[in-house]
Amino acid sequence: MSFALIEACKKRKRWPKFFRFNSFGDPGIPIVPLGTFRDNVRVFLQEAGEPEDYSVSGNPLWCTLLIHDKSNVMAPLYTVEEHVYHSSHPFCDHCRCVGWSGHFVSKRRYHFIIPMDSGWHKPLDEESIDNQRHLLHGVIHCNGYGHLLCVNGIEGGSKVLSGREIMDLWDRVCTNLRVRKVAVEDVSCKRSMDLRLLHGVAYGHSWFGRWGYRFCRGSFGVTEPHYNEAMTTLGSLELDMIAKDLNKTKFNKEIKQMIRCYRDMSETHIISLRDLLRFMLTVKSSRASAPKITVTFSAAAAADSTCSALISRNSTKHTLPTRSNSIKEKSVRYKKFSNAVTSMDSRWPTRRLEFAAQVIVDALKENKAVKPGTGGMARQDVRDAARLHIGDTGLLDYVLKSLNNVIVGNYVVRRMVNPSSRILEYTIHDLGKGYKAPELESEGMAYVDQQVVESSWVPGNDVYCDVLFLYKNVLLGYPDSETVDLAIQTILDSRYFVKEWAERDEVEEQSLTFICSLQPNFVDKKYELKGLPCGEVVVVPLHATVGDLKRASEAALRDTYCIAERLIVTDIKQLMGVSDEEVLFGLIQSGVELCVRGIAIDLCTNLKYQGGSDNWKVRCECGAQDDDGERMVACDICEVWQHTRCCGIDDSETVPPLFVCTGCCDSLVPSRTESSFCADSPDSFLISADPSLLLEYEYGC
Incomplete structure (x- = not known):
């Protein structure tokens, strides 16, 4: 892609434009924004983008080359202009989930994509605009409302860009283009x-x-006051009270030891759980120094290891002690997994094998952090944990089979059968921070003699493991506290966040800015609009007249929304009775919202609202009145949608083929205390009071 672009530019004797990654989007770079997003993005593509000679799903795209300041690596930023008329998904599910389902369908949306490192030299494929495995993927509708779909930094697979660098870039680009609002679904995990x-x-x-x-x-009826109260409740938990409440748990000693450790490390008082977590997330790891290691090469060792070296010349083997029943140290050979995979006859590339091994090690680390001092992790448990990140079970089985007495990073992975349960288990052993395995020299074998047996878990050695321990055993494992449980569930049910950029009305631009909402002149109740959708930003010169504002708003709405393709603006509600020749300056204040009325609005088009043409009725016992992206089920009688979780249906369970809500059940089955001869209303004659008859029709609650 970007490198093919350079070759194409050489043939045309024209060099592409390069920008510094860490300053791209700063004021004036790459453009000086004037007006609205729909205008700025066009200037952006002209000034900073190079058009590609291919399309993605029929949509044109441009490439902007960004040079990373620290590594000098060149990263491509793609911009794909998707036209909804030709899109297989004209409606926006993301708008529906964040409460923007009543917005009009915009004609265009722009995808900003930085692919994974491995794809920087390749063209974008047809699935790119639906892929959420990019380093960056954001989509912005031409009305200035957008969604941040994914950010993947170092832990997400990047070898160069961190998550903060990517977010900084995204924030600068949105500011430079004058985006109005961007929503994000926060499902990020460490x-x-x-x-x-x-x-x-x-x-x-x-x-x-x-x-x-x-x-x-929020989902499940969670509101902003609920969210803020939940954060205050959890953050203000006092550590002394936590230690007291967890006194009867099996981790009470570790909790007290951890609190004492970080209080001793901190120069300020650590009183609450918020104080402790904030300090732990900012402090650097102070792990114990690695045990002394001596590496010796001898002729005898080289001679004895010649055969092994010939079999696996690219692998490096080490010996570490294992503890036998007689506490005698036994010499065991270990090899680096990164070297061992080069000799494997595998259908998967080395990069995939190493990534799978690292995922497995991370799962073992988490298990060890949550359950310090316990045994290993069963093979099936390791496999299930790794499947959260890797869907290829064949790859996982292949790597698990290969992980025995191997070094992955700074950890040794061992496999053995638990003598009591007779189940195959995996364990990891820390080699110590900064340890590097010695490399093989000619035909000599490197032997590592480590006379120190791995010590037990100590707070402060690995801050990440300590944070994970608190997360699992305090936040998620707090005993017998409905208040804490409710607060945690409230925060977990709050996934959607939004950033709003204030509308600018800069005097030096010599312009007036208005927010114009569209409303028909006369409305057939059958096609009545869902309230007033988001208004469109309209910018006119300082000396513009009322007639100029009508023409500018008409052009802006036509350019933005499918419903307004043939719109003719007739009047502005706030300026009724004012002549079209009247100058706006001094007549109405800049920045106000105006109601624009017009005719020829296509009220019958399917491309009307971002939420689609379905008129769902949502009324759940949690208080939800609209689709919030959670799994729902509709009652087969009243057709009202409710959350499956609120109806007692677990996420792992399938939705029953016939579902009747509680309200309909109560209306169908009379109360037992009612007299069978009592008929207070005509509805009493519509259905038999005998519950057995209801079962014949499979009604029940």
């Missing part, structure tokens, strides 16, 4: 920890809150 819960307790906001994203909408 290993098995939900960051919206961890950061919510530690900092009072989600991880995206660093860039100004605030609560937008």
Whole structure:
């Protein structure tokens, strides 16, 4: 892609434009924004993008080359212009989930994509605009409302760009293009920890809150006051009270030891759980120094190991002690997995094998952190944990079979049968921070003699493991507290956050800005609009007249929404009775919202609302009145949708083919205390009071 672009530019004797990654989007770079997003993005593509000679699903795309300041690596930023008339998904599910289902369908949406490192030299494929495994993927409708779909930094697979660098870039680009609002669904995790819960307790906001994203909408009826109260409740838990409440748990000693450890490390008082987590997330790891290691090469050792070296010349083997029943140390050979995979006859590439091994090691680390001092992890449990990140079970089985007495990173992975349960288990052993395995020299074998048996878990050695321990055993495992459980569930049910950029009305631009909402002149009740959708930003010169504003708003709405393709603006509600020749300046204040009325609005088009043409009725016992993206089930009688969770249907269970809500059940089956001869209303004659007859029709609750 970007490199093919350079070759194409050489043939045309024209070099592409390069920009610095860490300053791209700063004021004036790459453009000086004037007006609205729909205008700025066009200038952006002209000034900073190079058109590609192919399309993605029939949509044109441009490439902007960004040079990373630290590594000098060149990363491509793609912009794909998707036209909804030709799209297989003209409606926006993301708008529906964040409460924007009443917005009009916009004609165009722009995808901003930085693919994974391995795809920087390749063209985007047809599935790119639906792929959420990119380093960055954001989509912005031409009305300025957008969605941040994914950010994947170092832990997400990037070898160059961190998550913060990518978020900084995204924030600068949105500011430079004058985006209006961007929503994000925060499902980010660090290993098995939900960051919206961890950061919510530690900092009072989600991880995206660093860039100004605030609560937008909660699932299951959660409101912003509920969300703020939940964060306050969890963050204000006193550590002494936590230690007291967890006194009867099996981890009470570890909790007290951890609190004491970090209080001793901190120069300020650590009183609450928020104080502790915030300190732990900012402190650097102070792990114990690695045990002394001596590496010796001898002629005898080289001679004895010649055969092994010939068999696996690219592998490096080491010896570490194992503890036998007689506490005698036994010499065991270990090899580096990264070297061993080069000699494997596998249908998977080395990169995939190494990634799968690292995922398995991370799962073992988490298990060890949550259950310190316990045994290994059963093979099936390891496989299930790794499947959360890797869907290829064949790959997992192949790697699990190969993981025995191997070194992955700074850990040794061992496999053995538990003598009591007779189940195959995996364990990991820390080699120590900064340890590097010695490499094989000619035909000599490197032997590592480590006379120190691995010590037990100590707080402060690995801050990440300590945070995970608190997350699992305090936040998720707090004993017998409905208040804590409710607060945690409230935060976990709050996934949608939004950032809003204020409309600018800069004097030096010599312009007036208005927010124009569309409303028909006369409305057939059959096609009545769902309230007033989001208004469109309209910018006119300082000396513009009322007639100029009508023409500008008409052009803006036609350019933006499918429903307004043939719109003719007739009047402006706030300026009724004012002549079209009247100058706006001094007549009406800049920045106000105006109601624009017109005719020829296509009220019958299917491309009307982002939520689609379905008129769902949502009324759940949790208080939800609209689709919030959670799994729902509709009653087969009243056709009202409710959350499956609120109806007692677990997420792992399938929705029953026939479902009747509680309200309909109560109306169908009379109360037992009612007299069978009593008929207070005509409805009493519509159905038999005998419950057995209802069962014949499979009604029940």
